[in-house]
Amino acid sequence: MNNFHDFLHAISAAALDTLVGFDRQAALDAGVDPSRAKAWAELHDVYFGTTNSPQKQRLAGEKARRHGFSLDQLALLERRLRPIKHARTRMKLRLALLDAKCTYKKLSELANKLIPKTPPEPPRKQVSFTRSRQGYRTMRVTADERDLADLEHALRADLDSTKPIAQQMLERFLELMRGDGTGVPKAVPRPLLLIPLPEWIKVLRDEGDDTVLGLSDGTTITGAEYLNRHHATVENGLEAALFHPEEGPVNLYRDQRFANQKQRxxxxxxxxxxxxxxxxxxxxxxxxxxxxxxxxxxxxxxxxxxxxxxxxxxxxxxxxxxxxxxxxxxxxxxxxxxxxxxxxxxxxxxxxxxxxxxxx
Incomplete structure (x- = not known):
């Protein structure tokens, strides 16, 4: 490939044959955009994969070569054909679209005319939350329009028009959420003291509700004894967890021990x-x-x-x-x-x- 015209020939007139022997992993390793590699893999399946209609597959390939369809144009057609459930209908529409010799934009417009529109799926009723960013989260609610219209009406009632509306609606929403103390309860964080075990302590075995630790001096000690002797006492109500640098969580100690909950x-x-x-x-x-x-x-x-x-x-x-x-x-x-x-x-x-x- 010596110049830009050679490059254009490779991605248009000779584009389809470049997918012979396509290897998706090799494309990814070469730095190809994963979405583009996925589209090429789909094209390889359409034009070179196993099919119940090899004659029509061959005809589609001939049309794509004859009219010099680029890989981007072919990928466009497959994206538009994807909602069509029946393979025979997809192939019929594919062959009709491959008769057109036009630009990417014109091909997109033609596909819009020939391929029947599928009605959009109705949104799912749900509540979702984003992750925290700088101490804030976003909540999204999709529900019946009348329910949300009622909520919006309540949030907008008697607002000060000289101040930002959105912030006032948030304040009103939080008031509704908390109420007079009978609304949504506040989540109470649960502090847990994390205690690293020295590497010279070896976790030997579990013994009942406790864990036996082997020490470098040839003696053993239970996890509860280790905590009471070196970190805390049971009387002060401290909840503490032991973690070994290689084996991970060792045990959890508290006044009441329930194995299943302790593991959780x-x-x-x-x-x-x-x-x-x-x-x-x-x-x-x-x-x-x-x-x-x-x-x-x-x-x-x-x-x-x-x-x-x-x-x-x-x-x-x-x-x-x-x-x-x-x-x-x-x-x-x-x-x-x-x-x-x-x-x-x-x-x-x-x-x-x-x-x-x-x-x-």
Whole structure:
């Protein structure tokens, strides 16, 4: 390729044949935009993949070459054809559109005329929250228009027109939410003292509700004894959790001990957020996930538990041999997301989990 005209020929007249032997991973490794690589993969399936109509597939390819369709134009057609459910109808419309020799803009206009419009899906009734940014969050509410019209009417009643309306509506909304003390209760944060165990202490075993620690002098001590001797007493009502730099959460000590709740508390102390990158769900809103699935022999032990939001708990790949959406692994005592492509990534939003806080 010696000049710009050669480049244009490669992406137009000879564009389709450049997808022979297409390798999506190779495209990604070469720095191609992932959305573009996905579109090229779809084109490869349409024009070179297995089909029930090889003759029409061949005819579509001939038309695309003859009229010099660019990869962007072909990708445009597939995006517009995607809502069409029946393969035969899609192919019929594809062949009709491939008869047109025109610019990208004209092709888009023609597609709008030929491809029937699908009615938009009605919005789902729901409430959603964004992650925190500089101490603020945004709430979005989608509900029946009459209900929200009533709410807006209440928020706008008797506002001062000389001041910003939106801020006054927020103040009125918070008044309605809190009421006279009988409204929405305030979430009370639960402080938990995180105590790192020195590396010279080895976690030996669980013994009843406690954990036995092995010391470098050849003696043993329980976790409760360690806390009472070096950090706190039971009488002062302190709630404290022990974390080992390699094995993670060790045990949780309080006046009343309930194993299931104790495991949940420690799992949520280990990570304050769902571990999937960019997820905004806090540990308090998460479900407790078995890293090694129960059906595969995973036990309900601390080193096999992680807080996952409802969505990621359901799409997690329980079978590591069939990874499609990614899965959670325990890495040195910390649950970490493992991508289908083989790399590990952490959720850097609100990075105040116990293992990160204590051991970095």
């Amino acid at each position: 508390d420690l799992a949520r102390a280990t990570l304050t957020m769902c571990p999937v990158p960019d997820c905004r769900q806090s540990a308090d809103s998460c479900e407790i996930h078995h890293i090694r699935a129960w059906k595969h022999g995973g036990e309900t032990n601390l080193n096999n538990l992680a807080p996952l939001c409802r969505y990621h708990n359901r799409v997690n790949d329980d079978d590591p041999e069939r990874a499609r959406r990614g899965r959670i692994e325990n890495v040195s005592g910390t649950p970490v997301w493992h991508s289908p492509r083989g790399y590990r990534a952490t959720n850097t939003h609100h990075p105040y989990g116990a293992m990160q806080t204590l051991f970095g």
